[in-house]
Amino acid sequence: MKDKILIASGQGFWGDLIDAPYKQVTEGEVDYLVMDYLAEVTMSILQKQMNKNPMLGYAADIPDLMKRILPVCWDKNIKIITNGGGVNPTACAEAVMEVAKSLGIENIKVAVVIGDNILDRINEIVDSGCMLNNMETGEPVTIIKDKMLSANVYFGALPIAEALKEGADIVITGRTTDTGLTLAPMIYEFNWDVQDYNLMAAGTVAGHILECGGQASGGNFLGDWESIEMANIGFPIAEAYPDGTVIITKHNSLGGKVSFETVAEQLVYEIGDPEEYITPDCVADFTSIKLEDLGNNRVKVFNVAGKPETNMFKVSCSYAKGYSATGSLTYSWPQALTKAKAADKILRKRLEYLGLNLEEIRTEYVGYNSCHGPLSYTPDEDKINEIVMKVSVRSDDYASVERFGKEIAPLILTGPPSVTGFAGGRPKPSSVVAYWPALIPKNLVFPEVKIMEYSI
Amino acid sequence: MKKRLLDIAHGRSGDKGNAANIGIIAYDQKGYELLQKHLTIERMKNHFEGICFGKIERFELPNLKALNFLLHDTLGGGGTVSLKHDAQGKTLAAALLRMEIDIDESF
Numbered sequence: 001m002k003d004k005i006l007i008a009s010g011q012g013f014w015g016d017l018i019d020a021p022y023k024q025v026t027e028g029e030v031d032y033l034v035m036d037y038l039a040e041v042t043m044s045i046l047q048k049q050m051n052k053n054p055m056l057g058y059a060a061d062i063p064d065l066m067k068r069i070l071p072v073c074w075d076k077n078i079k080i081i082t083n084g085g086g087v088n089p090t091a092c093a094e095a096v097m098e099v100a101k102s103l104g105i106e107n108i109k110v111a112v113v114i115g116d117n118i119l120d121r122i123n124e125i126v127d128s129g130c131m132l133n134n135m136e137t138g139e140p141v142t143i144i145k146d147k148m149l150s151a152n153v154y155f156g157a158l159p160i161a162e163a164l165k166e167g168a169d170i171v172i173t174g175r176t177t178d179t180g181l182t183l184a185p186m187i188y189e190f191n192w193d194v195q196d197y198n199l200m201a202a203g204t205v206a207g208h209i210l211e212c213g214g215q216a217s218g219g220n221f222l223g224d225w226e227s228i229e230m231a232n233i234g235f236p237i238a239e240a241y242p243d244g245t246v247i248i249t250k251h252n253s254l255g256g257k258v259s260f261e262t263v264a265e266q267l268v269y270e271i272g273d274p275e276e277y278i279t280p281d282c283v284a285d286f287t288s289i290k291l292e293d294l295g296n297n298r299v300k301v302f303n304v305a306g307k308p309e310t311n312m313f314k315v316s317c318s319y320a321k322g323y324s325a326t327g328s329l330t331y332s333w334p335q336a337l338t339k340a341k342a343a344d345k346i347l348r349k350r351l352e353y354l355g356l357n358l359e360e361i362r363t364e365y366v367g368y369n370s371c372h373g374p375l376s377y378t379p380d381e382d383k384i385n386e387i388v389m390k391v392s393v394r395s396d397d398y399a400s401v402e403r404f405g406k407e408i409a410p411l412i413l414t415g416p417p418s419v420t421g422f423a424g425g426r427p428k429p430s431s432v433v434a435y436w437p438a439l440i441p442k443n444l445v446f447p448e449v450k451i452m453e454y455s456i
Numbered sequence: 457m458k459k460r461l462l463d464i465a466h467g468r469s470g471d472k473g474n475a476a477n478i479g480i481i482a483y484d485q486k487g488y489e490l491l492q493k494h495l496t497i498e499r500m501k502n503h504f505e506g507i508c509f510g511k512i513e514r515f516e517l518p519n520l521k522a523l524n525f526l527l528h529d530t531l532g533g534g535g536t537v538s539l540k541h542d543a544q545g546k547t548l549a550a551a552l553l554r555m556e557i558d559i560d561e562s563f
Contacts, residue, residue: 041536136473222466264520268479270470274515274524287517362539371547374506375554392539434537
């Protein structure tokens with residue numbers, strides 16, 4: 001058994017720094033690379049792609065990324081775990097194996113974790129009595145069933161640990177909790193008893209710290225951010241020990257900062273009741289966590305307590321909810337705010353004359369109060385240099401949203417003066433995809449681990 | 457004497473559905489005791505009037521010298537549905553740090 005393992009975060013979300021995974025595996029010692037590609041509604045985009053082409057449905061960046069990092073990872077025996085498989089982990093794995101073959105890397109073992117996609121099973125599940133009620137509103141899923149675009153269960157660490165036990169070098173999953181990606185290698189390497197909930201919680205906490213990439217190593221830091229070298233930021237690495245102690249660190253050669261404060265900020269990010277951090281693997285108590293700053297960008301995370309997991313999985317569904325569009329114009333001094341407000345009034349009158357069917361219209365003044373609303377300072381207008389008027393609309397009626405998009409540019413010639421900042425043509429309607437979180441009894445869902453076979 | 461929370465704490469905010477979560481972390485133990493004392497739900501409701509339209513939940517994480525708040529009905533429908541510029545509430549931790557509290561001279 002290893003005396004410690006180094007788990008590196010490679011991506012906090014699909015759209016994160018492209019080079020981060022490459023730097024993690026080349027700038028220092030690493031045993032595992034874990035990458036998260038799935039935001040709440042990413043699955044709906046991937047599902048649409050797969051509906052059009054059965055060979056798609058996974059994070060498109062992955063094959064190119066693998067071309068870059070597979071030689072290094074194979075050479076250094078670095079294992080890769082990612083949920084970038086989306087709604088088609090099998091196709092993703094096949095693409096990765098093609099890349100491996102083209103690089104002359106024989107015998108790499110790629111595993112997929114599937115069974116999370118329950119889009120085709122919704123009727124069966126509802127008929128069996130599970131209404132997949134919205135966790136926030138309590139409404140039954142039947143009200144949006146016809147507009148549903150994706151439905152995926154959040155699996156945890158166990159299927160990934162199973163894949164690692166079967167010798168996988170690369171594990172590609174569908175929907176999995178980010179925390180599970182980091183906990184799984186610890187379960188596998190240290191032979192953890194999955195009912196030792198303090199250990200499960202320790203790995204879960206490490207996963208929460210890693211899951212947003214650079215946000216734990218100096219990014220988006222409301223403390224002393226100015227002193228941090230950001231351009232070449234090193235993403236966080238969890239140096240994990242068999243007793244559940246984890247040291248959060250980063251490669252010395254890269255920028256960023258790991259301190260009590262940077263780690264603490266990530267710990268309080270996107271949590272509800274800290275005593276009840278619920279995952280498929282355990283319920284972690286974030287109030288038990290102790291941090292010790294060891295200096296030199298090393299922070300020890302210890303004392304983590306956990307309780308047994310629930311008997312439910314969380315499900316993330318998405319559904320179509322109309323269209324939206326956004327237009328903006330910039331008004332300079334003098335009277336920047338007065339002019340922006342006047343332009344908004346003119347625009348709304350025109351939209352009213354047109355009889356457009358818009359469910360919501362929202363105007364915000366960027367540079368004035370779009371972030372902090374009523375808490376914003378109200379300076380003497382003569383001191384305001386410029387204001388961006390930003391108008392957004394949402395409606396089930398595509399034509400109305402499209403017509404709104406044609407009403408922005410005319411304001412340049414038929415509205416208040418000294419206006420600019422209009423580029424990119426008419427704002428086009430984009431599909432709004434809404435999120436429907438629900439719970440499903442664990443005994444209704446069947447995770448499956450498959451080792452991919454090479455086709456001769 | 458009045459002090460802005462910005463001078464004694466840092467933090468981070470994010471989204472949980474249509475609720476915003478704000479974590480606020482004191483730089484030292486004295487600062488944490490001030491946060492515990494002054495950041496009542498009532499005080500938070502007043503501060504975020506016009507921003508938060510639902511209930512506020514309050515939690516303590518003493519080991520981290522931190523408080524966590526859930527501000528319900530704050531994000532205009534949440535995530536992808538909201539038309540708000542800051543649809544995910546990422547600037548709300550900073551909005552909290554604007555708050556001024558009364559502290560005695562011995563601080």
